[in-house]
Amino acid sequence: MSAQIGKDIGLAAEKLRAGELVAIPTETVYGLAANALNEMAVVKIYQVKNRPQFNPLILHVANMEQLRKLGLELPEAARELAARFSPGPLTYVIPTSPKIPDIVTAGTQAVAVRIPNHPMTLELLQQLEFPLAAPSANPSGYVSPTSALHVAGQLGDQVGYILDGGDCKVGLESTIISFLEEKPRLLRYGGIPLESIEAVIGPVELPQEGYSDNPVAPGMLARHYATRHPLQLGKASELVETALKTIAASRIVTITLETEIPGIPATHQFVLSPEGNLEEAARRLFGALRLADEMEIDLIIADMFPEKGLGRAINDRLRRASIR
Numbered sequence: 001m002s003a004q005i006g007k008d009i010g011l012a013a014e015k016l017r018a019g020e021l022v023a024i025p026t027e028t029v030y031g032l033a034a035n036a037l038n039e040m041a042v043v044k045i046y047q048v049k050n051r052p053q054f055n056p057l058i059l060h061v062a063n064m065e066q067l068r069k070l071g072l073e074l075p076e077a078a079r080e081l082a083a084r085f086s087p088g089p090l091t092y093v094i095p096t097s098p099k100i101p102d103i104v105t106a107g108t109q110a111v112a113v114r115i116p117n118h119p120m121t122l123e124l125l126q127q128l129e130f131p132l133a134a135p136s137a138n139p140s141g142y143v144s145p146t147s148a149l150h151v152a153g154q155l156g157d158q159v160g161y162i163l164d165g166g167d168c169k170v171g172l173e174s175t176i177i178s179f180l181e182e183k184p185r186l187l188r189y190g191g192i193p194l195e196s197i198e199a200v201i202g203p204v205e206l207p208q209e210g211y212s213d214n215p216v217a218p219g220m221l222a223r224h225y226a227t228r229h230p231l232q233l234g235k236a237s238e239l240v241e242t243a244l245k246t247i248a249a250s251r252i253v254t255i256t257l258e259t260e261i262p263g264i265p266a267t268h269q270f271v272l273s274p275e276g277n278l279e280e281a282a283r284r285l286f287g288a289l290r291l292a293d294e295m296e297i298d299l300i301i302a303d304m305f306p307e308k309g310l311g312r313a314i315n316d317r318l319r320r321a322s323i324r
C-alpha cells in the first residue's frame, strides 16, 4: 500500500483525529505529524522513523493562543524573537507543562515549540483541537525531505496521508534556541541565521563544538543527515584533486555554492547558487544530496560554505553528513 498524496486539509485533519500519521508541509522541511496529546499516535512516529526514544519532538501550533491553552508560555526574549520570526523557521525550547505527554518531551522538563510558516499547515493547525508533534519526515539519521515525493519515496507506505504543499521554501530545518538557562542558547543552526537572532536579543550561547554520539542534550546527535555514499567536506578543489588519484571523475559528485570544479563532468556537479545566494543554496541542498545519493558513484565532495548567514546551517548539515 502506498500513501495517498493530496491537498485535502480536511482529510489530513480527519486522519490525525483518528490517531494516524500525516506528513505535513512546512517552510523548512516536511514533518511526520501526529496528535501530540495522543500517546498511541506519537509512539508511531518513533516506530516509523526508527528514532531513539530519548530524542524529543517539536510541538507545532498555529499561534500563541494555542500555546497558552496548553499551559505554555514564552519567556520575554523568546517573545521578542517570536514577534519577528513566528510563524517561521524558529523553534523555542521552554519549560514544559503537565498537559504535554512525556513521549513528546522524551521525559525531559522542556518542550520545543514552533509555529511553522506554511499556509496549508497553518490552516490545518487552526482546524485541529490539538497541537501536532512532528519531527522531519525521514528515517532517523537520513537527509530531511523537502518535497512530498521525498516523503513518499521513503515513508510512503507508513503514513496515512501526505499533505502536498509543494517544495519547501527554506529547505533547512528550523533554528532551535533554548531558553532554559539564564542566557539563550542556540541548539541547532537552521532557517533563521544567528546574525538575525542576535540583532534582536543580543549575543546568545553557541552550540558546543564537536557533537557527541552520546548526547547530554537532545538534538546533539553527531552522525545525522547521512548519505548512503561517503561525503567529504572541505576545500572542494583540493579534495577533488586528491580523490582523482584513486577514483575516476565519473564516480565523484561535487556540491558547491557558485563555482564549478575542473575535472568533474558537469552532470556530476551541483552548483547550488550560481549567484552565490545562500538562501537559494539552502533551499536546494537536501534535494542535491538525495539526487547525488541515487547516482552510481563512490564519493560526494562538498565545498565548505561561507561561515555566515545560512552558510552556518549548511556547513552544519554537511559536517554531520561527513561523519562516518
Ligand code: TXA
Pocket: 026, 028, 029, 030, 031, 032, 055, 056, 057, 058, 089, 091, 093, 105, 108, 110, 111, 112, 114, 116, 134, 135, 136, 137, 172, 173, 174, 175, 176, 187, 217, 218, 219, 220
Ligand atoms: O524545521 C523543523 O524544525 C522540522 C519541521 C518539521 O518543523 N522539524 C524537525 O524536527 O527538524 P526533528 O525532530 O527532525 O529535529 C528536532 C530537533 C531534534 O534534534 C531534537 O533533539 C530537538 O529538536 N529537540 C526537540 N525537543 C527538544 C527539547 N525539549 N530540548 C532540546 N532539544 C529538543
Ligand code: MG
Pocket: 135, 136, 144
Ligand atoms: Mg530530523
